[in-house]
Amino acid sequence: MNQVSDFTAALARALPESAFRLSADDRRPFETDWRGLFNNASAAILLPGSTDETAQMLKLCNEHGIAVVPQGGNTGLVGGAVPIENSGAQAILSLRRMRAIRNVDPLNNTMEIEAGVILQAAQQAAEAADRLLPLSLAAEGSCQVGGTIATNAGGIQVLAYGSMRNLVLGLEVVLPDGQVWNGLRSLRKDNTGIDLKQIFIGSEGILGVITAATLRLVPRPRKSLTALAAISDPHQALALLRATQENFGSELTSCEYFGAAGLELVSRHLPGAVSPFANSHPAFVLLEVSSLDADADLAARIEPVFERLVTDGTLQDVVIAQNETQRQRLWALREALSEGERAAGGAIKHDIAVPIFAIPDVLHSIESGLPEIAPGARPNIFGHLGDGNLHVNIMPPEGRAIDLLLARATEITSFIEGVVVAAGGTFSAEHGIGQLRLKSLKQHRSSLELELMRAIKGVLDPKWMMNPGKVLNQGS
Amino acid sequence: MNQVSDFTAALARALPESAFRLSADDRRPFETDWRGLFNNASAAILLPGSTDETAQMLKLCNEHGIAVVPQGGNTGLVGGAVPIENSGAQAILSLRRMRAIRNVDPLNNTMEIEAGVILQAAQQAAEAADRLLPLSLAAEGSCQVGGTIATNAGGIQVLAYGSMRNLVLGLEVVLPDGQVWNGLRSLRKDNTGIDLKQIFIGSEGILGVITAATLRLVPRPRKSLTALAAISDPHQALALLRATQENFGSELTSCEYFGAAGLELVSRHLPGAVSPFANSHPAFVLLEVSSLDADADLAARIEPVFERLVTDGTLQDVVIAQNETQRQRLWALREALSEGERAAGGAIKHDIAVPIFAIPDVLHSIESGLPEIAPGARPNIFGHLGDGNLHVNIMPPEGRAIDLLLARATEITSFIEGVVVAAGGTFSAEHGIGQLRLKSLKQHRSSLELELMRAIKGVLDPKWMMNPGKVLNQGS
CATH class of the missing domain: 3.30.70.2190 (Alpha-Beta Plaits)
Known part of the structure; x- marks a missing residue:
């Protein structure tokens, strides 16, 4: 592949050795998602140490027609941070080396940090300044702040403090062509035109690479x-x-x-x-x-x-x-x-949200309808009641392997999403679309809504080279 | 003007009489902003009674090349809801007839209301259900909910509850070509692709017309x-x-x-x-x-x-x-x-926000630098300290008319904005850009940022017919 070897040669000319990895052994750990659902080859692992290096890399990728898959802590549940199958060459860009906590300001109640900071490290830095960074989720020991922004992460404190979107005051983003947008403002109010950062929050890496953020902190409960x-x-x-x-x-x-x-x-x-x-x-x-x-x-x-x-x-x-x-x-x-579910052999997972009042009816419909579709399957339903957000995970009959259920996965998911959407709910509350829920998005959102999303994607990433096959496909 | 008479004839064929006004006398009250700074002619006043009528009107405007100026309660301070000078034909589309409170749901803590509902009426409807709609501002007796969304309004409770953006769970928007996007979801969490509603919130009517919204309510303090x-x-x-x-x-x-x-x-x-x-x-x-x-x-x-x-x-x-x-x-x-300021003859207003810690230095710089630029001018500085958001209003010397100061308005504003932006602040915290702050936006935001805003505008409003001359101009 001339295209890839040209690209890696250019990479080697432009960047220090610490900034990329090319061997199959070095690439492998980045290519599989946490759940082990997806495992596809990458052309290179990019490990920028700074915003400038990120910009250089995106410029090179853009010039050589190499797609870019941004990756944080790789703890996502929908395959959003690993390559897709059957695409052109894809480089995984991991933010793990960008771990600077640029500042923590207890007077302004803000912190400016780089995207690769582990969420727990960010929480600890806030705590050291006697403040709370109010985002907490199971993966906090390994997920990265940039990933939590790109996926608008939720977790167990959304009820009081909102999702990640609510904590982001400013962003620094490298666009697909390598231009850097510095929107690192640390203001509570700033009504100056279209609020660009909102477009990147929750966009799952399809519009650019978030390299740093200013986050809102709150007083620590006593x-x-x-x-x-x-x-x-x-x-x-x-x-x-x-x-x-x-x-x-x-x-x-x-x-x-x-x-x-x-x-x-x-x-x-x-x-x-x-x-x-x-x-x-x-x-x-x-x-x-x-x-x-x-x-x-x-x-x-x-x-x-x-x-x-x-x-x-x-x-x-x-x-x-x-x-x-x-x-x-x-x-x-x-x-x-x-973890218990994983130890017991895994489940077909769903991450739904419905209006609060609809929870009892939705649970009843799912529990009573499931036996017809997957006899003996055991629902394990849990989650963030206060947000109307439940994880509706379907496990195989006692003593049976998950494989049995996987054959019925499409029917099970379609049934659950049907119940949820009919109740005014959503098929993805906090996990996002990634590569796992593309079909659901297409099914449950209007063609106008999808068309608008694609048009906005086209503005920011005209060659459709950022995180291909995630959230949206170009043609349909 | 053939174009306008063709348009009004088409309007009369398609819509009931209650849905538009054409005479100069009827148009006049809509053409001037609350401060009396702007007063430009409109071609027609459109008064849709429903989302469908709004869609028909935008379709007609689009077909006849008539620009559309959406207007809520017309209480804005930057001329965002009234026509500009020297443009083509502009129809003012007032939402005042769309006043249905579609539902208030105290279990889900949400309300779905039409854009023309007066903020105070919305607050009262929430109160009747023993809930709080936590947006409160001086104009609440006459501003409309749709306007507060289009401008991402702030006010006196942002500290605890956030700006309007933080209260919007779903939107219904009529696009410039008359298509209706129904995004009226009432969920706390919904990560399903690019979050379109965020693009419309705070966009000041340049991307479409907000016709209804689902808002988040909170428990009432006791x-x-x-x-x-x-x-x-x-x-x-x-x-x-x-x-x-x-x-x-x-x-x-x-x-x-x-x-x-x-x-x-x-x-x-x-x-x-x-x-x-x-x-x-x-x-x-x-x-x-x-x-x-x-x-x-x-x-x-x-x-x-x-x-x-x-x-x-x-x-x-x-x-x-x-x-x-x-x-x-x-x-x-x-x-x-x-009101006191107005009764005393008015002021040159600024609506700034800075990081909290910078407030003392910024106030000091403004107060000590002002006499050189406008001898005798009296600053009246007040506002939302907890948000870092202050209204820096400059009044003429005691006993002098505001006209004296208006001659120096450009220098005064440029001086104040300079101090604020140098301190990491913004020249518009909660009032927006409208037609008053276009130059400031162009001056203080990077060309990349403006280019991205213009590109997004171009996607949603390819003919640039929505609220022309507000926030952005097409060419530059």
């Missing part, structure tokens, strides 16, 4: 209280959400749901994980409330709410963590759900 | 406390902001700044407006904290903070409103600032 409630059905989960929201508003920082199936998975695969309840229950809600007031008596405020809900039969039971160890044990039940 | 603090300089204002933010976070719902000049204007023009302080002071900060907890003792939480700040000399004095009447009196001082 007190928090974590509780686990046992319920008998989703209507009760909503009643609990409503009651705590009325009393705590944005002090309700997490409201997570999981079912008995999830608890069982976790108990089986996580050493020491046990239900704090003597009896078994159909479902659970994990709540966390937080206050900036160091003297706040959160227990005194929430206990009357719980008492009322237990008395009127809304809650079957409830426990409040009495110390940090108990708090971590409750959270471990929620956090281990994905 | 308790609030309002206080006015007297300070001797802006450093102290920041110390006060920081201290209350650390203790109240998003429970600090307002933090407004004004100077002695503003207080004097208000006292002179607002019957009964008096300072609650015995002595005079250089500047003031109006604070409001709010809690969802009906039993919250906000005074007990804030008094120790105030005591500490009075003791260490940060605050000169402070009063806490003891009842609703006192609360309204304190707010009246802040809210009457624009």
Whole structure:
């Protein structure tokens, strides 16, 4: 392939050795996604150490007709950061070397950081300045801030602080032709024409490469209280959400749901994980409330709410963590759900959101309709109740391999998405489209909406060389 | 003019009489902006009663080459909703007849409303469902929701709840060629490709006409406390902001700044407006904290903070409103600032934002540099301290007419914008560009940024017929 060898020769002339890797062995770890669903060859791994190097690389790729696949921590669930099959030459551009925390400003409540900073490192830098970077998700130990912006990541604190979009004040982006747009402003308000950064947030690398960002920080809560409630059905989960929201508003920082199936998975695969309840229950809600007031008596405020809900039969039971160890044990039940599912052999995953009031009906429709489509399949449904965002993961019958289910994957997904969209919901709440959900996007969005997205893509990436085969295809 | 008479004849054939006005007398009230800065002729007033009628009108305008100027409550401060001079035929499309509140859903915490709903009516509809629509600004009695979206309005609660962008979950937009994009989703999370609604929010009518929206509501606070603090300089204002933010976070719902000049204007023009302080002071900060907890003792939480700040000399004095009447009196001082200024003969207005820490230096530079540029001119500086957003309004010397100053307007604005932009700030925080700030946008944004905005405009409005001469010009 002349095209690729010309490109790599140009790369070697223009950039230091540390900035790229070409051997198959070196490329391999970048080519497979975290779930192991996708594994396609790349032409090169680009490892820019700066915005300038990123710009040079995109310019070279543009000149040589090499497509660019931006990659952060490679923790995405829809194959958005790895190459597609059967395309032309694709270079993976990993931001992992761009790890500078340029500044943390506790007066302005902002931080400016490079895209390759691990989310947890960014959280720690904020904490060191006595501030909170309020984005928290399971992959925080390995995902990169740039990736969380490119995918508009959510997680367990969206209820109080919003998704990543809500935390981004400014961006630096390298465009497909190598031009650098410096939009690193650190202002709360800036109404000066079309807000370009909004177009890049959540665009999954199809418009350019985010190299740095200014993020909004908030004061750190001084007190928090974590509780686990046992319920008998989703209507009760909503009643609990409503009651705590009325009393705590944005002090309700997490409201997570999981079912008995999830608890069982976790108990089986996580050493020491046990239900704090003597009896078994159909479902659970994990709540966390937080206050900036160091003297706040959160227990005194929430206990009357719980008492009322237990008395009127809304809650079957409830426990409040009495110390940090108990708090971590409750959270471990929620956090281990994905790992438990993985250990049990995996699942066909869905990441849906519906209007809050529709949750009980949607869950009922899915649970009652599923046996017809996939007899014996076990739904493991959990997620961010307060955002209307649930992960509807379908596992094979007990003792059977996931392969059995994969043959029915299209029907299962189509059934679940149908129920969700009919209820005014979305088939992708926080995971994005990547290469996994292209068909769903095409099916569930109007042709006008897709046409507008393609037209905007065409403006920023006229040759369609950024992250090909993700989100949109050029022709249709 | 054949073009216009052809258009109005087509209009009369296609639409009911209630949907347009053609006489000069009927057109006049729509042609002048609230400040009286701009007054240019329109070819027709379009008054759609529905999304369908809006679509028909845009189609007709598109076919006849008539430009469209969308207009909400016409309360903007930069001439964004009235025609420009010396352009071709322009029809003003007022949304005032589209006033349906389609639904308010207290379970999902959302409302779906048409663009022409007055902001105050929307607030009241939310209140009737025991919810808060957390956007509040001086013009709320006459501005329309569609206008607040098209301008990404801010106001006095941005600190806690964000600007309008943060409250919009879904949009319905009629494109320049009459196609309707229905993006009225009511979800907290929806990561499905490029987020089109973000492009329309804050785009000031240059990309299409917003006809309806789904907005996010929040629980209504059950308790609030309002206080006015007297300070001797802006450093102290920041110390006060920081201290209350650390203790109240998003429970600090307002933090407004004004100077002695503003207080004097208000006292002179607002019957009964008096300072609650015995002595005079250089500047003031109006604070409001709010809690969802009906039993919250906000005074007990804030008094120790105030005591500490009075003791260490940060605050000169402070009063806490003891009842609703006192609360309204304190707010009246802040809210009457624009009216007071207007009654005194007007001012050259600026709407700037800077990083919070830069406020004292920026104010100092402006106040010390101004006499050289406009001897005797009086700055009236006030605004949303917590957002870094101040209105830097320059009034003529005592007893002189504003005309004197208008001759120096370009120099004054250029000086103030220079100081602000050098400090990492913006020349338009919440008012937008309209026709007043086109030159500033061109001066202070990179050519790449302007080029990208123009390219996106070209995608959505290829004939450049939407709100011509606002925000961007086609050629440069």
